[in-house]
Amino acid sequence: MKLIALGINHNSAAVEVRERVAFAPEQVTEALVDACAAAGVDEVVILSTCNRTELYVIVPEGIALADKAMQLIDWVANYHHLSAEELRQCAYHFEAQQALQHMVQVASGLDSMVLGEPQIFGQLKSAYAVASESGTVGSELGRLFPRVFSIAKRVRTDTAIGENPVSVAYAAVDLAGHIFADLSQSNALLVGAGETIELVARHLIEAGVSKIVIANRTLGRARELAQQFGAEAVLLAEIPEQLLDADIIITSTASQLPILGKGAVEQALKARKHRPFLMVDIAVPRDIESQVGDLRDVYLYSVDDLREIVDQNLRSRRDEACKADLIIEEGVRQYVQEMRSLGAVDVVKEYRQMAEQLREQELQRAMRALSRGDDPQQIIAQLARAITNKLIHAPTAGLKQASAEGRLDTVASARKLLGLEGEEQVPAPALTKATVTDEQEEFDLPSSTVETSRRTLQ
Numbered sequence: 001m002k003l004i005a006l007g008i009n010h011n012s013a014a015v016e017v018r019e020r021v022a023f024a025p026e027q028v029t030e031a032l033v034d035a036c037a038a039a040g041v042d043e044v045v046i047l048s049t050c051n052r053t054e055l056y057v058i059v060p061e062g063i064a065l066a067d068k069a070m071q072l073i074d075w076v077a078n079y080h081h082l083s084a085e086e087l088r089q090c091a092y093h094f095e096a097q098q099a100l101q102h103m104v105q106v107a108s109g110l111d112s113m114v115l116g117e118p119q120i121f122g123q124l125k126s127a128y129a130v131a132s133e134s135g136t137v138g139s140e141l142g143r144l145f146p147r148v149f150s151i152a153k154r155v156r157t158d159t160a161i162g163e164n165p166v167s168v169a170y171a172a173v174d175l176a177g178h179i180f181a182d183l184s185q186s187n188a189l190l191v192g193a194g195e196t197i198e199l200v201a202r203h204l205i206e207a208g209v210s211k212i213v214i215a216n217r218t219l220g221r222a223r224e225l226a227q228q229f230g231a232e233a234v235l236l237a238e239i240p241e242q243l244l245d246a247d248i249i250i251t252s253t254a255s256q257l258p259i260l261g262k263g264a265v266e267q268a269l270k271a272r273k274h275r276p277f278l279m280v281d282i283a284v285p286r287d288i289e290s291q292v293g294d295l296r297d298v299y300l301y302s303v304d305d306l307r308e309i310v311d312q313n314l315r316s317r318r319d320e321a322c323k324a325d326l327i328i329e330e331g332v333r334q335y336v337q338e339m340r341s342l343g344a345v346d347v348v349k350e351y352r353q354m355a356e357q358l359r360e361q362e363l364q365r366a367m368r369a370l371s372r373g374d375d376p377q378q379i380i381a382q383l384a385r386a387i388t389n390k391l392i393h394a395p396t397a398g399l400k401q402a403s404a405e406g407r408l409d410t411v412a413s414a415r416k417l418l419g420l421e422g423e424e425q426v427p428a429p430a431l432t433k434a435t436v437t438d439e440q441e442e443f444d445l446p447s448s449t450v451e452t453s454r455r456t457l458q
Contacts, residue, residue: 001339002061003144005102006069006093007047007054007076010113013090021080021087023048028127031079032136038075039068043138045131045145047106049123051113056103058140069093097336100144104328107152109162116161116317121152144335151331158327161320164313169199171306171313172280173207176248179278179299184208189246190231191239191260192253193221196282200250201229213242217253243268243277250280251287262291269297282306358390 008021023031028046035044035055043058055076059068073091077084094102102111107124109116128145131137137145156162165171180186188209190197193216201212212231215238216222222233234242236259243249243264253259265277276297281288284303293300366383370376395418402410 001096001100001336002059002063002065003099003140004057004059004065004069004072004093004095005054005099006057006072006091007052008087008091009052009054009111012092017087017090018051018053020082021053021076022050023053028130029134032131032134034079035072035075036136039072041068041072042136043141044136045127045141047124047127049120052106054106056099056141058138065095066093069095097332100148100335101328101332103144103148104151104155104332107148108155108324108328110155110321110324110328114166115314115321116166118156118162121149121156125149143339147331147335151328151335154331155324155327159320159323161317161324164316166310166313166317167199168282168303168306168310169196170203171309172200172250172282172301173203175280175299175301175306175309176204176209176278177207179276180247182208184210186247187211187213187245188248188250189213189215189239189242191215191236191249191251191287192283193218193225194252194254196252197250198225198228200252200282201225201231204248205229209248211245213246215239215242217255240264240268244271246277247275248278248280249288250282252282253287255283255287256285258285258287258289260288260292262289262295265292265298266295269295280306355391359387362386362390 008018010018013021023046028048032044032046035046035057036042039057041057041059045056047054047056053076055072057068057072059065070088070093073088073093074084076082076091077087093099103124105111107121109118109120112120128137128141131141165174176186176188177183183204186209188204188211190200190212193214197214201214204212212226212229213234214222214226214231215234215236216225217236219233219235222235225231226233239260249260251259260279265279269275269277274297276299279288279292279298279300281300282303286302288300290300290302292298362383365386366379369379369382395414399411399414402408402414
């Protein structure tokens with residue numbers, strides 16, 4: 001397999017390097033064509049995300065994979081105007097079967113910063129689609145990528161690698177799903193407008209929450225974030241009023257003092273006729289007074305509670321990752337075996353054509369004999385004998401030569417190839433004068449050889 005996978009990721013390179021090596025979406029098509037021309041390869045796919053930039057390449061026959069990998073790493077450095085030596089220090093590459101295994105691990109989320117995250121699968125499919133449209137996917141990558149996707153799907157289906165949330169933001173939303181049966185009927189109040197709240201809002205929308213209100217100290221930032229999700233923006237001072245309609249309250253601010261106290265929540269509960277609250281306080285220091293958790297109809301979780309859930313889920317994902325590794329190993333092994341079997345296709349095709357030609361020759365000879373009025377039974381026997389002799393002649397001669405030269409491994413392999421492995425060896429039938437005559441006719445044996453055989457039989 002002339003496959004290499006090379007690049008950098010969150011484990012091998014700092015974010016400053018990853019930023020400089022990333023390919024913008026509008027660059028990828030040009031970069032694919034340039035990589036083929038500059039590195040002398042025909043098939044390339046480029047994957048570029050915030051945490052990794054990788055190239056998957058089919059190398060022409062007769063070229064060392066390691067040398068081509070270094071050439072491509074240098075090409076990446078040159079394309080982005082970086083020092084080749086600097087990039088080599090944090091780049092990696094995999095060859096042949098290991099490259100395929102790495103690709104499946106990437107597609108399955110096993111090589112991601114967040115173990116088991118599903119987004120990378122779609123990103124890899126998009127990268128493959130762009131390369132296909134750009135004309136840098138040929139027969140090799142065209143066979144390989146669908147198998148990569150197939151194995152990765154099996155990992156998702158047969159393991160729970162992506163089922164348990166392993167981010168604080170997602171864990172908060174997951175809690176809501178356990179407390180409220182139908183999130184589409186629930187309203188959410190998000191306090192803060194930072195990155196964590198943005199992730200929470202995205203997960204809430206994906207979970208089906210229809211109404212979201214974002215409260216922040218500055219209205220401008222709240223509005224900016226609210227526009228992304230079709231939410232409403234309010235100031236922190238409006239939180240008591242918003243509590244009347246909110247079912248889910250998730251907070252993440254940089255405030256040094258609590259924003260939400262027991263008294264305000266208690267008043268809201270009375271007005272709501274004790275409809276329950278889910279409150280998740282992701283902030284440190286805390287945004288919600290701890291005494292709020294003492295109120296009935298309030299489910300209050302702190303960041304430590306979420307981290308305990310996340311840690312437990314991470315352990316669960318690591319256990320599932322072990323199962324995923326076995327699935328990947330099996331899938332890769334099957335693909336490699338299939339590709340190796342393709343190497344025999346031309347030989348099988350040529351051998352079949354030869355056999356068909358021999359069969360047709362003998363069939364025509366038998367038809368001519370029938371038209372002359374010869375005995376049909378003798379014609380059928382002669383036909384079967386002639387086809388058999390011609391088909392086994394070349395293998396027999398090859399085996400004799402291999403045995404005479406002491407190549408016993410070839411003889412042993414031939415037994416398996418000919419289906420003789422494990423079968424009892426049946427003694428060959430004794431040769432007769434008629435058989436020798438047939439051999440002379442079918443194989444054009446010299447008369448001296450036939451005479452020698454006759455003398456042996458006598």
